[in-house]
Amino acid sequence: MPREAQYLAVAEKLRARILSGEWEIGERLPSRARLAVEYEVGRNVLQRAMNRLIIDGLLEGRAGSGTYVRTPRERLRLVRSRLRHRREGSRPGPDRRERGRADAWDSHSQVRVPAPEPIAERLAISPGDLCVNTHYEFLADGQPVQLSESWEPLAITGETPIVLPEMGPLAGKGVVERMRSIGVVISRVVEVPRPARATQVQANLLGISVGDLVLQIERTIFDADGRPVETADMVIPDVRREVVYEFGVDRP
Template sequence: MPREAPYLAVAEALGARIVAGEWAVGERLPSRMRLAEEYGVGRNVTQRAVDLLIVKGLLEGRAGSGTYVRVPRERLRMVRSRHGSPSLAAAKERGRAGAWDAHSQVRVPAPAAVAERLAIGVGDLCVRTRYEFLADGQPVQLSESWEPMAVTDGTPVMLPEKGPLAGKGVVERMRSIGVTVATVVELPRPARATRAQANLLGIGFGDLVLQIERTIYDTGGRPVETADIVIPDARREVAYEFAVDGR
């Protein structure tokens, strides 16, 4: 049988020591170098092991200070499904998961990266909406959405959180103006929280996050919305759900 990856073995051993109380909550762990010497591995191995324990919620990194034992937190599951909007699920949901705050700006010139994703010109005008998604009144997800004004300008649904279909989602809003959504493409990547993201999410600067680049296309292959979604790994796990065509 294949040998277990060294970082997994180190993470398991280190996690057992944390659970056993060798270091108290809030206590700083030894440096990566000391841990590497103790376990007889390279610093990159201990780095991966510590990163894994941060994802699992046992540890937290503090920029310029080190790694500390954190207060245990339950990770909620976020299910992303082809059947509808993302939803929160857990063995026992707490509070009002799925509430959000939003702020839209109109006539925002598209930066190069957004223009490429929307297949429009750099500087073309868009509606940009920034979201903070909440559970128990605490921010657990961020999103920045861009929609070309060429698609929605002058319609009742130009602002995602205003008008007759406020908060109904891209699919329903676009359908109301004769645009049929056919495809949603999501590209998830691991990343580190920027200082601004950390402040909004109440996590440490540099903590692990999942960053999802989402683009929504109509039946003609035209992008009608793109968004960057940021989810803190210590608080949520993400599951993708797909239907199986039985034909």
């Protein structure tokens, strides 16, 4: 059996035993050494198999203690939809709020931050051009569910009441409404989703494990002239969120 397939086969056998209830939630699994002997594989193969199940949310490692069956977490649906935004506005009422949808957030903005080269390219500005950089931590029922880092060119919002996204008369109203207030009309939003693994910083902020699967969404917002006015990197933990995109159909 090829080495790459070997650890996947072991992972599937362990998965079947876990799902069958052989080990109860919160119960510690046998040692890696014992399982390696049982499956007649090397410890590295067994380690990769268990890491796979940790990433998938079935197991959790506890430093100095061992590996345990993880308590299942409810995975809620997060719908990203332009139609929904049009129907409900920027803040849906409590009777329409999607289960688990972020209902609070913490943010921190810095002004006059030079744009790194990748951000400058996305904003069609020069590297080093000044921006407003904002970090967000979104919460649902007090639990962290999403991170976001936003960049807005200071050339657009500087010297206006909306220079800080979460301060001023339109604090928290979102990019579309804030930009409209200074005469900038938003025409389209482009999102590029990519799977990734949680870094140490992301894991600490989201309350997940390092290496857990996350969805990274690179979002850029354009005005009616095709000028990028904001770009952001969002991080959503896969173990808590199923991200769904909703599209409308043009009628003839």
